[in-house]
Amino acid sequence: MMRLPCFALLFCTVSLSPVFGAIRWPEVTRQPLERDAGAEARGIAENLLLYQFPSGGWPKNIDMAAPLSAAQRAELEDRAHDDATIDNGATTTQIRFLARIFVATEEPRFRAAAERGLDYLLAAQYPNGGWPQYFPLRRGYYRHITFNDDAMVNALEVLRDAAMGRAPFAWVDAPRREKARAAVARGVDCIRQCQVVQDGKPTAWGAQHDEVTFAPAWARKFEPPSLAAAESAGIVRFLMSLEHPSPEVVAAVEAAVSWFERVKLTGLRWQTIDAPAQPSGKDRVVVADEKAPPLWARFYELGSNRPIFIGRDAQIRYAVTEIEHERRNGYAWYGTEPAKVLKAHPAWRRRGSAGAHDANTRTP
Numbered sequence: 001m002m003r004l005p006c007f008a009l010l011f012c013t014v015s016l017s018p019v020f021g022a023i024r025w026p027e028v029t030r031q032p033l034e035r036d037a038g039a040e041a042r043g044i045a046e047n048l049l050l051y052q053f054p055s056g057g058w059p060k061n062i063d064m065a066a067p068l069s070a071a072q073r074a075e076l077e078d079r080a081h082d083d084a085t086i087d088n089g090a091t092t093t094q095i096r097f098l099a100r101i102f103v104a105t106e107e108p109r110f111r112a113a114a115e116r117g118l119d120y121l122l123a124a125q126y127p128n129g130g131w132p133q134y135f136p137l138r139r140g141y142y143r144h145i146t147f148n149d150d151a152m153v154n155a156l157e158v159l160r161d162a163a164m165g166r167a168p169f170a171w172v173d174a175p176r177r178e179k180a181r182a183a184v185a186r187g188v189d190c191i192r193q194c195q196v197v198q199d200g201k202p203t204a205w206g207a208q209h210d211e212v213t214f215a216p217a218w219a220r221k222f223e224p225p226s227l228a229a230a231e232s233a234g235i236v237r238f239l240m241s242l243e244h245p246s247p248e249v250v251a252a253v254e255a256a257v258s259w260f261e262r263v264k265l266t267g268l269r270w271q272t273i274d275a276p277a278q279p280s281g282k283d284r285v286v287v288a289d290e291k292a293p294p295l296w297a298r299f300y301e302l303g304s305n306r307p308i309f310i311g312r313d314a315q316i317r318y319a320v321t322e323i324e325h326e327r328r329n330g331y332a333w334y335g336t337e338p339a340k341v342l343k344a345h346p347a348w349r350r351r352g353s354a355g356a357h358d359a360n361t362r363t364p
Contacts, residue, residue: 025065036104056120057084092154099168129190144208202255204232221314229296233337260338264294270334
């Protein structure tokens with residue numbers, strides 16, 4: 001009997017699945033658990049095996065829940081470049097999904113791919129505890145410690161869950177658990193090193209930090225060294241999720257919460273309006289509204305804590321109306337993420353996080 005190429009066998013297997021579309025990417029890890037053993041979920045897992053790079057990571061900004069043609073599958077097998085990244089939820093989403101599919105199906109190849117993903121995260125971490133945006137390393141800002149869009153926090157959360165054997169990672173072996181535990185400890189220490197101090201007081205974090213000096217750093221032309229409210233909120237939520245945090249971690253959380261309170265913007269609403277004169281027919285504006293919930297700017301100027309806005313000309317301005325229409329409407333210049341931290345903070349404090357546990361069990 002003639003043997004079919006590997007990718008042809010995969011294509012035959014997936015083509016038997018129902019029409020793709022019920023499970024959407026990147027919401028795959030939030031689907032009902034009972035779907036994980038279904039034909040469509042297995043078909044998506046098969047896709048992930050093909051998209052995985054030799055390094056163990058995955059590319060970003062691809063709908064990996066979409067069906068692949070035989071030609072696309074063959075093309076994936078012949079890729080010359082390894083563009084693995086943790087940006088935009090890449091790699092961490094795939095690891096979680098494959099872990100769930102392994103639990104549901106007990107098929108070893110899904111476990112093996114998830115293990116390779118975990119090993120990728122461990123290999124990509126700098127000795128100082130940070131993670132670059134891309135690994136293997138690229139030139140430029142991609143090497144910076146990347147908090148942008150929760151990249152490093154996502155990596156830490158996966159490794160924390162793997163270290164603790166939390167679902168869906170109960171199957172992770174003891175050596176990987178120990179490596180993951182050590183990686184999380186280094187990551188937490190890196191977070192503490194990166195927290196920006198102003199006038200002797202710790203504040204918040206930038207979207208990306210220099211991988212050597214820990215200072216906030218440039219990324220794209222409209223992403224300057226600054227304090228980033230949304231990314232800082234993600235960092236604090238992660239720190240608040242740690243069991244038995246050290247006094248240093250508690251102090252970092254308290255300092256960031258105080259900063260969120262100081263820089264919140266009240267009486268303003270960020271909304272979309274009709275703007276026939278603009279190319280898109282829409283515009284994003286800030287309007288006065290005393291009943292609006294608090295807002296936080298995407299970026300705050302280092303030192304002054306003033307909200308800053310920046311277009312593709314890389315010039316810092318202090319009003320969102322002063323940057324071009326494309327950037328004004330194509331970026332999240334305001335948000336509410338710190339509100340979740342402020343809401344959760346009192347309960348976290350009441351749990352006695354500040355030094356109530358034995359020092360030998362604390363997270364650095």
